[in-house]
Amino acid sequence: MEKPDKNGRFGKYGGRFVPETLTSSLEEIELEFNKILKDKTFWEELTNLQNDFIGRPTPLYYAKNLSLQISQNLWIKREDLAHTGAHKINNAIGQALLAKRIGKKRIIAETGAGQHGVATATACAMLNLECIVYMGSEDIKRQAPNIYRMEMLGAKVIPVTSGSKTLKDAVNEAIRDWVTNVETTYYIIGSAVGPHPYPYIVREFQSVIGIESRKQILEKTGSLPDYVIACVGGGSNAIGIFSGFIDDEKVSLIGVEASGKGLNTDKHAATLTKGSIGVLHGSMSYVLQDDYGQILEAHSISAGLDYPGVGPEHSYLKDIERAKYYSASDDTALKGFKLLSVTEGIIPALEPAHALGFLIDWCKEIPKNQNILFLLSGRGDKDMEIVSKKMDSN
Ligand SMILES: *Cc1c(COP(=O)(O)O)cnc(C)c1O
Numbered sequence: 001m002e003k004p005d006k007n008g009r010f011g012k013y014g015g016r017f018v019p020e021t022l023t024s025s026l027e028e029i030e031l032e033f034n035k036i037l038k039d040k041t042f043w044e045e046l047t048n049l050q051n052d053f054i055g056r057p058t059p060l061y062y063a064k065n066l067s068l069q070i071s072q073n074l075w076i077k078r079e080d081l082a083h084t085g086a087h088k089i090n091n092a093i094g095q096a097l098l099a100k101r102i103g104k105k106r107i108i109a110e111t112g113a114g115q116h117g118v119a120t121a122t123a124c125a126m127l128n129l130e131c132i133v134y135m136g137s138e139d140i141k142r143q144a145p146n147i148y149r150m151e152m153l154g155a156k157v158i159p160v161t162s163g164s165k166t167l168k169d170a171v172n173e174a175i176r177d178w179v180t181n182v183e184t185t186y187y188i189i190g191s192a193v194g195p196h197p198y199p200y201i202v203r204e205f206q207s208v209i210g211i212e213s214r215k216q217i218l219e220k221t222g223s224l225p226d227y228v229i230a231c232v233g234g235g236s237n238a239i240g241i242f243s244g245f246i247d248d249e250k251v252s253l254i255g256v257e258a259s260g261k262g263l264n265t266d267k268h269a270a271t272l273t274k275g276s277i278g279v280l281h282g283s284m285s286y287v288l289q290d291d292y293g294q295i296l297e298a299h300s301i302s303a304g305l306d307y308p309g310v311g312p313e314h315s316y317l318k319d320i321e322r323a324k325y326y327s328a329s330d331d332t333a334l335k336g337f338k339l340l341s342v343t344e345g346i347i348p349a350l351e352p353a354h355a356l357g358f359l360i361d362w363c364k365e366i367p368k369n370q371n372i373l374f375l376l377s378g379r380g381d382k383d384m385e386i387v388s389k390k391m392d393s394n
Pocket of ligand 1: 086087088113115116190191192231232233234235236237238304305349351352377378379
C-alpha cells in the first residue's frame with residue numbers, strides 16, 4: 001500500500017494547511033511516528049494491548065440468516081466487539097502510546113457520536129494521561145450515555161456551542177486548544193482526516209482491521225472476498241479494512257457515505273458524492289462547501305457520519321477509481337439497523353447500518369453468492385434512543 005509522498009499527499013490530496021505554530025509539532029509527530037514504525041518494542045507493546053485490552057483479533061462472523069435472505073455470502077468483521085464498542089479504540093490507543101513517546105501528558109480530542117471521546121478517555125485512563133474532549137452541544141444532546149462514560153473514565157468534556165454545534169465545530173475547538181497549548185499537548189484526532197501525518201497515522205493504526213480480516217477470510221473460505229464494504233464518515237474504519245485488500249486488484253472496495261434526508265436536499269453528509277475539492281481541518285480533500293469556499297453543515301441521523309469532509313486518501317482512491325463510493329439515507333440506515341438486529345441478533349451502530357442498508361438493495365444487482373466482507377464498525381447501544389424514537393414516529 002502506498003505511503004503519502006514527502007509532502008503528505010495522496011495524489012493531490014492531503015498536505016498540511018495549518019497555522020505556523022503547529023508546523024513544528026506536526027513535524028515532531030511525523031518524525032517520531034516514522035521512528036516507531038521501525039521500532040519492535042513499540043509494536044510489541046501495542047500488540048499486547050490490542051490482544052489483552054481491546055480483545056483482538058475481533059471475530060469474522062458468517063451471517064447465515066441474512067446471507068440466505070439476500071442470496072449472498074455475508075461475512076461480518078466484528079469491530080462492535082472491540083473494547084468500548086467500536087473501531088475507534090485501535091487508533092486511540094496507538095496515538096496515546098505515540099504521545100507518551102513524544103513526552104506529552106495532556107491529551108485533547110474531538111468527538112462526534114462520543115465514540116472517539118470514550119475511546120480516548122479509555123486509553124488515557126489506562127496509560128495515565130490527562131484527557132480533555134471537545135464535543136458539540138448538539139451531539140451532547142444526541143449521545144448522553146457517552147458523556148457519562150467519558151466522565152466516569154476521568155475525562156473532562158467541554159461542550160462546543162459554535163457553528164452547527166457538531167463534529168466539525170468540535171474539531172475547530174480542539175485545534176484552537178492545540179495551537180494555544182502545543183508545548184504540553186498532543187491532539188488525538190479521531191479519523192483519517194486532518195493535516196499530514198494524521199491521515200497516515202490513523203490508517204496505520206486502523207490497518208489491523210484489514211490485516212486480520214484478510215487472514216480470517218482466507219482461513220475460512222480459502223479465497224479473498226469479492227467485495228469489501230464499509231461506511232465512511234472521516235473514513236478511518238473504511239481505510240483500515242481497505243488497506244488489507246488494496247493491493248488485491250480483484251477485490252472491489254466500496255465505501256458508503258450518509259445521504260441523510262436525500263442527495264438533492266441540503267441535509268446530507270455525502271462529501272465524496274456531492275462535494276468539491278477544498279481545504280478543511282488542515283488538509284485538501286473533497287468537502288461540502290458553498291461558492292465562496294465556506295464549509296456547509298452536514299446532516300446525518302448518525303453523529304459519526306455527520307461531517308462535511310472526508311479523509312484525503314479516500315478522495316484519491318475515488319479519483320483513481322480503486323474504490324467506489326455510494327451513499328445511504330437516514331431511512332436506509334434504519335432499515336439496515338432493524339434487519340441486522342432481528343435476523344442475526346446483532347444491534348449495529350447507525351454508522352455501519354448505512355453500509356448494510358445500502359448493501360441489501362445493491363446486492364440484487366450483482367451475481368448471487370458473492371463473498372461480501374462487511375465491516376461492522378461498532379455496536380448500537382449508543383443509538384437505541386434515537387432509533388426507538390424514529391421507529392415510534394414511523
Ligand atoms: C466514528 C464512527 C464511524 C465513522 O468514522 P470513520 O472515521 O469514517 O470510521 C463509523 N462507525 C462507528 C461505529 C463510529 O463510531
